Amino acid sequence: MEKLNSQSADIIAENIDHLKIIFPEAFTEGNIDFDTLKQLLGGAVEEREEKYGLNWHGKRRARQLALTPSTGTLRPCPEESVDWDATQNLMIEGDNLEVMKLLQKSYAGKLKLIYIDPPYNTGKDFVYPDNFQDNIKNYLELTGQVEGGAKISSNTEASGRFHTDWLNMMYPRLKLARNLLTDDGFLVVSIDDSELNNLRQVLNEILGEENFAAVLVFDRNRKNDAKLFSVGHEYMVVYARNKALLTERNVRLRAKKEGVEEVREEFERLRRLHSDDWTLVGKGLREYYATFEEDDPRLPLTRFNKVDERGPYRTDGNPSWPGGGGPRYDVPHPVTCRPCKVPSRGWVWPTYERMKEEIDKDNIIFGPDETTIPGVRMTLFEKDDQVMRSVTFSYAQKASQDFAKIFDGKKAFDNPKSYIDMERIIDYLSNPGDLVLDFFAGSGTTAHGVMLSNVRATTDRRFICVQLPEPLNPENKDQKVASDFCDSIGKPRNIAEITKERLRRAGKIIKEEYTEYKGDVGFRVFKLDASNIRAWEPNRDNLEQTLLDHAEHIVAGRTEQDILYELLLKLGLDLTVPIEQKSIAGKTVHSIGAGALLVCLSDSIDRDAIESLAQGIVGWHKELKPAVDTRVVFRDSAFTDDVAKTNLAAILQQHGLEDVRSL
Numbered sequence: 001m002e003k004l005n006s007q008s009a010d011i012i013a014e015n016i017d018h019l020k021i022i023f024p025e026a027f028t029e030g031n032i033d034f035d036t037l038k039q040l041l042g043g044a045v046e047e048r049e050e051k052y053g054l055n056w057h058g059k060r061r062a063r064q065l066a067l068t069p070s071t072g073t074l075r076p077c078p079e080e081s082v083d084w085d086a087t088q089n090l091m092i093e094g095d096n097l098e099v100m101k102l103l104q105k106s107y108a109g110k111l112k113l114i115y116i117d118p119p120y121n122t123g124k125d126f127v128y129p130d131n132f133q134d135n136i137k138n139y140l141e142l143t144g145q146v147e148g149g150a151k152i153s154s155n156t157e158a159s160g161r162f163h164t165d166w167l168n169m170m171y172p173r174l175k176l177a178r179n180l181l182t183d184d185g186f187l188v189v190s191i192d193d194s195e196l197n198n199l200r201q202v203l204n205e206i207l208g209e210e211n212f213a214a215v216l217v218f219d220r221n222r223k224n225d226a227k228l229f230s231v232g233h234e235y236m237v238v239y240a241r242n243k244a245l246l247t248e249r250n251v252r253l254r255a256k257k258e259g260v261e262e263v264r265e266e267f268e269r270l271r272r273l274h275s276d277d278w279t280l281v282g283k284g285l286r287e288y289y290a291t292f293e294e295d296d297p298r299l300p301l302t303r304f305n306k307v308d309e310r311g312p313y314r315t316d317g318n319p320s321w322p323g324g325g326g327p328r329y330d331v332p333h334p335v336t337c338r339p340c341k342v343p344s345r346g347w348v349w350p351t352y353e354r355m356k357e358e359i360d361k362d363n364i365i366f367g368p369d370e371t372t373i374p375g376v377r378m379t380l381f382e383k384d385d386q387v388m389r390s391v392t393f394s395y396a397q398k399a400s401q402d403f404a405k406i407f408d409g410k411k412a413f414d415n416p417k418s419y420i421d422m423e424r425i426i427d428y429l430s431n432p433g434d435l436v437l438d439f440f441a442g443s444g445t446t447a448h449g450v451m452l453s454n455v456r457a458t459t460d461r462r463f464i465c466v467q468l469p470e471p472l473n474p475e476n477k478d479q480k481v482a483s484d485f486c487d488s489i490g491k492p493r494n495i496a497e498i499t500k501e502r503l504r505r506a507g508k509i510i511k512e513e514y515t516e517y518k519g520d521v522g523f524r525v526f527k528l529d530a531s532n533i534r535a536w537e538p539n540r541d542n543l544e545q546t547l548l549d550h551a552e553h554i555v556a557g558r559t560e561q562d563i564l565y566e567l568l569l570k571l572g573l574d575l576t577v578p579i580e581q582k583s584i585a586g587k588t589v590h591s592i593g594a595g596a597l598l599v600c601l602s603d604s605i606d607r608d609a610i611e612s613l614a615q616g617i618v619g620w621h622k623e624l625k626p627a628v629d630t631r632v633v634f635r636d637s638a639f640t641d642d643v644a645k646t647n648l649a650a651i652l653q654q655h656g657l658e659d660v661r662s663l
Contacts (some may be wrong), residue, residue: 009104011179012067054201057161058168066172070101072136073566074526074575075558082504083522088576089447090464091503093496094528095139096439099466100176102528105572107464111180112434113426115446117190117417118173121166136530143469143494166195167202173439174206180437181241186213186429189237190417196235203239213238218394218421234394236425263288267307282307331355333370334458335514340370348376365427365457388428395420403443406505412482412498413443422449423456432459441465442495444502447523455510455517462520462576465503469494500525524576532558532566533663553636553663560601563663564590567633571597584616585609595624598632598657605638605648614651621657629659636662 020027026037074092078084081091092099177187187207191199196215204212216236240246266288267281274280289302329352330339349355358364358376366374399418404411426436426449438446450463472483472493483493491497500523507521534553554563568575573593580591587602587609598617605613621630632652639645649660 009101009108010069011104053205054167054198056164056167058164059171062168062171063175065097066175068101070098070136071531072098072102072528073531073562074099074102074569075529075532075562076565077525077527078561080500080525081523082507083520084524087520087522087524088460088462089450089520089523090526090575091441091444091447091500091523092464092466092526092528093469093500094466094526095468096466097173097176098136098139098528100173100180100439102569103464104176104179106569106574107435107437108179109182110435111437111464112182112185113188113430114177114181114185114437114439115188115190115422115425116177116438116440117442117445118170118440119166120192121162121194136528139528140530144471163195163198167198170199171202171206174202177437177439178206178241183242184245185241187239187241188425188429191235191237193231196237199237203237207239207241211240211243213240213243214390216388217391218396219392220394220396238429278307327351331374334359334366335368335455335516336370337516338370340366341373343373359458361432368456388424394418399445403502406502406509407485410481410485412485414478416443417445419445419448419452422446423453426450426453426461427457430461432457432461435462435464437464437466439466441467441499444499444506447503448506451506451510451521454519455514455521458517458519460519463523465499467496467499469496526565526575530555532563560588560590563601564592564599567597567599567663568592571631573597582620584620585612587613589617589620591620591624593626595621595626595630596628598630600633600638601635602638603635604640605634605644606640607644607647610644610648611651614648617652618655618657621655630657631659631661632657634660634662 016032019032023037026033028036072094074094081087174187174189181187187203189199189203200212200215214237216238217233218236219233267285270281270284270288274284285307286302292302327350328342328346331342331347331352332338333340347355349358355364363376364374365376366372395418396415399420400416402419403413403416422445426446430436436446436450441447444465444467447463447465450461453459454461469492472479472486472495474480474483474487474493476483482495482498485501486493486497489497489501491501503523507523510517510521532555534555564579565575567573568577573596577593577596582589582591584600587600587605590599590601591597592599598621600613600617617632634645634648636645639648645662652660
């Protein structure tokens with residue numbers, strides 16, 4: 001029975017494994033032969049000291065920091081969550097660097113959109129001073145969870161490290177973010193002028209300059225006392241994970257549009273051939289349509305089955321409209337359920353059943369109620385005249401007002417990002433069912449935007465937001481309102497509490513305003529902490545006591561639920577995967593992911609219970625019929641001796657449960 005690894009994904013080891021697959025000749029006795037690797041690359045590796053790129057003191061260490069596995073875990077907090085059992089959303093309290101390391105196995109390549117609004121480099125102190133040796137300990141000290149008094153050094157322009165400190169903070173986080181994106185995903189970063197150029201160069205290095213999509217400019221309409229220029233705009237820098245995939249999609253859609261031109265050319269040919277005899281022209285056009293294959297993108301044009309001097313037109317609508325117009329039927333609004341206002345030209349599709357197909361694909365955008373006319377979604381690259389403009393006005397002022405209403409009129413957060421702006425970005429760059437991450441969650445704007453996007457377009461996007469529990473100081477005038485608000489609701493004074501309370505209240509408001517909406521406005525809360533599995537830390541001066549201390553591998557005070565969710569992280573399972581439990585031979589056994597993982601964390605398993613426990617697990621496994629190979633995990637210290645452990649593993653393996661481990 002193997003021991004379970006207690007660390008997060010080892011990115012360095014994974015990269016080396018990939019390299020071995022591509023260039024096995026470059027390895028000698030397990031080590032990389034860089035001379036051979038250079039030859040295999042055709043001598044393309046340059047050895048010059050000088051090269052184009054952005055360099056700063058600490059860059060190598062920042063890169064290494066992203067590759068160092070985390071020994072932490074995420075502890076579940078159902079009591080702070082909303083709709084724990086059903087929700088698919090996550091709110092994670094902790095240092096985002098460590099959290100993203102822990103998410104690597106479960107969420108690598110699964111996030112369609114990552115949006116962040118990191119601390120702007122304004123010369124103030126940072127709250128992300130990464131400790132290379134022990135980042136979990138550093139995090140707990142920094143956030144006041146253990147004594148230690150970790151201090152935050154100043155980052156003034158006169159310090160000589162003004163840009164360096166900010167880059168060292170951002171680089172490892174952006175490096176890890178890339179791994180989490182889907183192949184057709186997007187990374188969006190809000191920024192101001194102070195670090196725009198450096199951010200672009202860092203993202204060019206991490207994501208590739210060829211994957212740059214745009215710099216969006218948002219005019220926030222701020223007033224200030226500037227003497228030269230009144231700067232009221234901010235940026236969103238947008239990169240694709242693989243822009244080539246989007247280009248291929250653009251080509252396919254353009255080919256579809258070019259099919260329309262073919263029909264027009266055929267119409268002109270028939271008109272010239274038949275000298276404006278519209279009966280013959282129409283007959284020839286219908287014969288032309290009959291040659292289309294079933295999957296021909298021009299097939300919808302066959303509805304235009306009449307012709308006159310202006311070309312083909314439809315007759316399946318209201319005959320009182322010129323050219324027949326479009327069909328007219330009731331389209332119920334997804335929230336009010338009342339018929340939507342019909343456009344003057346009628347609907348595009350011949351029947352509601354056909355339009356419902358487009359609604360189900362989330363290709364139709366509905367307004368807040370039935371008095372607005374639904375429109376066709378403007379998706380990226382779909383039409384040349386429908387892509388998002390790079391310069392736009394922000395709804396920052398309305399967002400700030402609405403944010404204050406959520407918090408009983410109190411200004412609990414300075415200059416919160418506009419949830420309306422975020423809703424537009426989310427709608428534009430993601431699809432129904434996609435997963436959206438914000439690892440500088442702040443006031444929770446991105447998660448709020450996902451909720452509103454779902455309710456207004458009846459979609460099921462999910463969110464993960466991560467926020468450091470940065471302490472709030474009531475003596476600091478900029479933090480006093482937020483600090484006092486935390487006191488008023490009986491919560492600890494930190495920013496993560498503001499984030500969670502905003503999501504609770506936003507979800508409640510959505511339920512009250514959209515009474516017919518039955519979607520997900522809940523979230524599961526997790527908190528970063530040291531691993532539940534005790535690390536081997538020998539005391540050289542008293543090895544005997546060390547052995548006694550490590551007889552139990554689980555940290556004192558941790559619950560079965562804590563351990564279960566750490567197993568999900570270590571084994572690469574989604575943190576919202578369903579968990580069932582069953583009593584077998586007097587022991588509680590958990591089934592995770594419909595049998596993908598079976599766990600028994602009983603603290604005592606003697607020889608007498610082995611047979612009945614093993615047979616019960618085998619029987620439940622047969623009932624569950626998981627689609628993947630099942631892993632079974634036990635608490636190592638539960639077994640009375642090695643014989644009991646060996647016998648249990650043998651019985652399970654005889655019945656096809658080969659992967660049996662202990663922790």
